[in-house]
Amino acid sequence: MDNPARKPIFGGMEHDSDILIVGGGLNGPATALALAHAGLTSTVIDALPAAPRQDQDFDGRSYALALASVRLLRRIGVWDHVADHSHPMLEIKVTDGRAGETPSPFLMHFDHAEIEEGPMGHMVEDRYLRRALMDAMEANPRITVLNGETVVAQDTDGAARVTLASGRVLTGSLLIGCDGRRSGTAERAGIKRTGWDYGQTALVCAIQHEKPHNGVAHQFFLPPGPLAILPLPGNRSSIVWSESAANAAAFQALSDDDYLTVLRPRFGDFLGDISLAGKRFTYPLSLTVADSFIADRLALVGDAAHGMHPIAGQGLNAGLRDIGALAQVLGEARARGEDVASILVLRRYQEWRRFDTASLAMATDLSNRLFSSDNPLLRMARDIGMGAINATPRLRRTFIREAAGLTGDLPALMR
Template identity: 75%
Template sequence: MDNPAGPAILTGMEHDSDLLIVGGGLNGPALALAAAKAGLSSTVIDALPRATRTDDGFDGRGYALALSSVRMLARLRVWETVADHAQPMNEIKVTDGRAGDAKAFLGLHFNSAEIEEGPMGQMLEDRYLRRALLDAMDAEPGVTHMQGETVIAQDVAAQGVTLSLASGGSLKSRIVVGADGRQSGTAARARIRRTGWSYKQTALVCAIAHEKPHGGVAHQFFMPPGPLAILPLPDNRSSIVWSETDATARAINALPDEDYLAVLRPRFGDFLGEISLAGKRFTYPLGLTLANSFIAPRLALVGDAAHGMHPIAGQGLNAGLRDVAALAHVLADARRRGEDIASPLVLDRYQQWRRFDTATLAASTDLFNRLFSNDNPLLRMGRDLGMAAINAVPAMRRGFIREAAGITGDLPELMRP
C-alpha cells in the first residue's frame, strides 16, 4: 500500500518512493521491509503475480538460514510468523562420500552446543518464507507492491531515477535496487558486466520423508559428480539438494518417482531408514556469476543480481540477506545525516562493505566444488586429512561454527543480537 515518504533529501524531482526495488523474490521484499524500518518508502516491482509466488509448486527449495539471517527476520517481524514451520539445525556433519561409506570416516562435525548463541541456523521451506514476506509487505504502509509488472528502461538523472514499465507507466525514485536475479535486467541496463561460468552441474531438489528421526542434523556428502546435502525439516522430513552432471541429472529427473528414488537410495544410504518422496521434484542449473560492480549511479544490486554461487555451503540466500541488511544500514545512516541516500559516497560504502566478502565466499564455494567433485585418490586423501585436522582443533572448529552461523565480521545492525 502507499505511504508518504520520509523527509525529502533532494529537491527538484517528485518521487513515487525513496526506493524502487526491481524483483519480488525474497531479497526484494526483505529490503523493502528493512528500508521501511529506517523510515524510507519503497515500491517493489514484481514480474510475477502473487498467486504464482504463493503456489506450493512454485519453488521446492528449503533454505538453511544462518543465525544472523534469523535475527534479521525477527527484527523485521517476519520470523514470528514462520517459526512454527522451521527446524533448528543443531549439528552439521560433512563427509567425503555417501552415508554409511566405511571409507568416509574422516570429516567435519559442527555442534551448536559449542557456541553460546544457540542453533547455528534454521531450515525453512521457501513456501513459508515467501508468503510471510509478502504478507509483511501488505501490512507495511511504507511499501507498495506492484505485481505482474516489468521494467523496460531506466533513466538516471541528477535528482533521481525513472523506470519505464511495460504497461506504459513510469515510476520515479531516489535510487533503484536490482534484486532481480542472476539475469538481472537492472544490472544489464546499467551496463554492469558479469564474470562467471557454468559448473555443468544441475541440482536435483526434493523433500523426502524417512523412518528414523534426523535429530536436527544436517549432512553434506561430497561425491565425485557433486555434493549431496540432506537438510532437516519438521515432521521427519528432509530437504535434498543433490548435484549431478547436467546429462545425468536430466536422465534422473526424467524417471518416474520410484525409479528416481531407486537412484537416490544408494547415494543416500540407509541411516534414516526407508525413504519416500514428500512433494514435487525440481531442478536448478548450477553456475557462478559475479557482477563486476555492485553499484552504478543511483543504483545498487543485492542477492543473486550481485552474486550467484554454488549451493555447496547453503549460503546463497544468507549472502543476499546480508546485502539487504548492509544496504539498509548504509541508507539509514545516510538519511539520519541528511545525505542524498543515492550519492556515490553512500553507495560506495555499501560496495566496500559487501563486495570483498561475497567475492571471497564465491571463490571459496567454487574451490570447494572443484576440490571435492572428483575421485582423485591423492586429492581425496588430502581433503579428508584436512577436514580431520580442523575437526581435531576445538578453536578452529568453533570458528567454522560461528562462520556457518553468520555471526563473524562486521555485522549490519539488523543482524546484531
C-alpha cells in the same frame, strides 16, 4: 516520526517512493522491509502476479537460514510468522565417499552446543517464508507492491525512473536490482558479470523418511558433486543433490520411483526408507559475480550481485547480508541528511560487501573443485584436512560460527 505515506521529494521533484525495487522473490521483499525499518519508502515491482506467490502448497523448496539471517528476519518483522514452521539445525556432519559405500572415517562434526548463541540456523520451507514476507509488506505503510508488472526501461539521470510494460513510469531516488542472476537491472545499467559454468546441476526436492533426523544436517561429498540433507519439521529433509549436467537431466526425466532408486545408494539407509514429498526441481550451477554492485543511483542485491555454488548453502544468506548492509548504509546517510543515492553513499555499501562476497564465492568454488574429484591424492588430502579440523576445538568453533553467519563485519540488523 515521518509520515510513512508521504510522497518523497528530492531536488524539488516529487517521487513515487524513496526507493524503487525490481524483483519480488525473497530478496526484494526483504530489502523493502529492511529499508522501511530504516525509515525509507519503497515500491516493489514483481513480474509475477500475486496468486502464485500466495500458493500454500508444499512444493519441496526450502532454505537454510543462518542464525544471523534469522536475526535480520526477526528485526524486520518476519521471523515470528515462520518460526513455528521452521526446524533448527543443531548439528552438521560433513563426510566424504562414494555412492553405495561406507563414508570415510575422517569427518567434520559441528555441534551448536559449542557456541553460546544457539542453533547454527533454521530450515524454512519456501511457502512459509515467501508468504510471511508478502504479508509483512502488505501490512507496512512504507511499502507499495506492484504485481504482474515488468520493467522494460530504466534511467538514472538525476533520479531513478523505470518504465513498465504497462506504460506506467515510476520515479524514485534510488533503483535497487533484486532480479536474480540474469538481472535486467544490471544489464540495462551496462554492468557486466564475471564467472563460469560448473557443468553441474542441482537436483532439489524434499524427502520423507522413517527415522527422525534429530536436527542434524548432512553434507556428503561425492565425486560428481555434494549431496546435502537438511532437516525439515517432522520426518522430512530437504535434498540439494549436485550431479553432472548430463546425469542430472537423465535423473530428472525418470519416474519418481526410478528417481528414488538412483538416490537411495547416495542417501544411504541411516534414516530408514525414503519417499518423495513435493515436487522435484533442477538448477544449473554456475559462479557469476557482477563487476560492480553499484552504478549511478543504482545498487544490486543478492543474486543480481553474486550467484555462487550452493555447496555451503550461503546464497540467500549472502543476499540477506547485502540487504542488512545496504539498509544500514542508506539509513545512516538519510539520518545525516545525505542524498541516499549519491555515489559516495553507494560506495560504502560496495566496499562493505564486495570483498566478503568475492571471498565467499571463491571459497565455495575451491571447495567444489576440491571435493568434486575422485583423485586418490586429493581424497587423502581432504580427508586428513577434515580430520584435523574436527580434532581441533578452536578450528571447529570457527567453522561453526562461520556456518551460523556470525563472522565478519555484521550489519546491525544481524547483531
